[in-house]
Amino acid sequence: MFNCQPSPLGDRRVTLEHLRAFVLLAEGNGFQQAGLQLYRSQSAVTQSLKRLEEILGCKLLERRQGHILGLTADGERFLPAANEILARTSEAVSAMQQPEIAGRLLIGVPDDFKVVDLHGAISRCAELNRNLRLEVVSALSSQLLHQLDNSSLDLAIFKCVGDFTPSDPRWQCHLLRREPLHWVATQRHDFDRMSDIPLVIFPDGCCYRSAALAALDQPGKHGYSAYVSASYDNIRAAVSAGLGIGVLPASALAEDHIILGKREGFPELPMVELLMVQASQKRATQQLADFLTLSSAMKSQQISATQTDVTQH
DSSP states (O other), X not given: OOOOSOOTTOOTTOOHHHHHHHHHHHTTOOHHXXXXXXTSOHHHHHHHHHHHHHHHTSOOEEEETTEEEEEOHHHHHHHHHHHHHHHHHHHHHHHHHSOOOOEEEEEEEESSSOOTTHHHHHHHHHHHOTTEEEEEEEEOHHHHHHHHHTTOOSEEEEEESSOOOOSSTTOEEEXXXXXXXXXXXXXXXXXXXXSEEEEEEOOTTOHHHHHHHHHHHTTXXXXXXXXXXXXXXHHHHHHXXXXXXXXXXXXXXXXXXXXXXXXXXXXXXXEEEEEEEEOSOOHHHHHHHXXXXXXXXXXXXXXXXXXXXXXXX
């Protein structure tokens, strides 16, 4: 008798080419442009999409007369998984094409920034490089900068608002992601009618906090700490509970968060950047930085559509 149990290797009918065609089309590329990027004919891309939909048993993209109108509900559900598979494949291939990373590296990551799969990327890098010893510390961005200045870290990832000037000219800086900050709450507020602004914010040293207070200074408004926490989850939950108005990047908003902008009279907030700094000259540091840069680039593509949807909410 045949074994009808699901294969641990997944459905072998689904290929990477199917996923690549779907992701390119979902990102707004037309059939012709997707074909050029995949070095395939337009009809071949169309067939790849149709075959994937047949295997999955659902429609992924709304289309009319050869034009993509947008993702279906099933397409929105499947897109993150397709992106994840392609990202993991790219990471693995890139790692195997380079010499194995070896040695001991001290890494600093922010505990007050929603970094999409950053910790997963670090973990996968360790799995692919068995002779690499990673020691990771999570702290506020201001604390990570202090450790960089004291030569306590080989590599650090942190957030900042405005231009960053490294204190050591030997440091190599990489921009991993850039996205807008938003005032958020669970209901609409008229900024002009509010005397004091109840803020749900991170502790001193967080650039979100500094950006919020600076923005309130211009119209002469007073902001007070209605809720303070260094935990991202706690900040999101406090905003959802109606404890005050939060300041969060687009990728970190919860489904019940409402963006407060010009229509409500709130002042504009700056963009926030996620930076990676290589502070040591070790070869392993450069290799790890290359790996994380690739992972971040793939993940940034995954959240771009989500950011657009939230901003329009």
